[in-house]
Amino acid sequence: MEFNGWIIFAYKIPSEPSSIRVRVWRNLKSIGVHYIQQSVCICPNTKELLKRLKKLELLIIENGGEITLLEIEKLSTKSEETILAEFNQERKLEYQEFIEESKKFFNEIENETKKANFSFREIEENEVELRRLKNWLIKIKKRDFFNCQLQKQAITRIEECERTFDEFTEKVYRSEGIAEEN
Structure with missing residues (x-):
């Protein structure tokens, strides 16, 4: 930036x-x-x-x-180093919380898959949660002025969430007879 x-x-x-x-x-x-x-x-x-x-x-x-x-x-070199470290520490805490929260998303999909609870209601619930996670990450990234070390991990995590959601959605469609098995 x-x-x-x-x-x-x-x-x-x-x-x-x-x-x-x-x-x-x-x-x-x-x-x-x-x-x-x-x-x-x-x-x-x-x-x-x-x-x-x-x-x-x-x-x-x-x-x-x-x-x-x-x-x-x-700023003085020492002050700037301190300020940059503090900015990145604040973002690191936010990214850590985001990553922890995304684990709940994976657990929810895993639990519904184990129970074979493949319903449109579950798609909608998980879609809302995925949208919430995406919006949250966008907000954190806007505040991440100095590219905190956890930014890449958080981006990878949201991509994994999207793939997991897409796979779950496909299973729901197959269970409802909407998509053909490959």
Whole structure:
């Protein structure tokens, strides 16, 4: 990913209503910022992130808060190494959780296969879960600015989920007499 330095985003929000603080925090976490201390976060300087932070700036100001947005070309080498490691650690935890959750998907299909529960209802249920996993991975990858080491494993895992789902779907079709055996 190409980025031009860093953005430091510091903010103050009135304590009430707390819903605004929560909304700001959730938005910042979904963007993928890294908190360097309370109400002070950092992220790579990209057009997309800057645009999203500017929108958040308006929300904060409209609700009586204050923000400081700093665009910085370079951090010290040691600070940048630390920040990069912390970004990647955060993504690593997300990818690990994703991989763990995908195991439940495989287990569900394996259990339904063992029970020979080949029904359209099972296709629909598993399709919903597969879509949820795909969307989750897309969100993690958007926040993975520095290509965490687990990204490839997570991508491989979702591809395995898709293949497993396709195989299960084919078994349902065969059991329903819709597809011919090869």
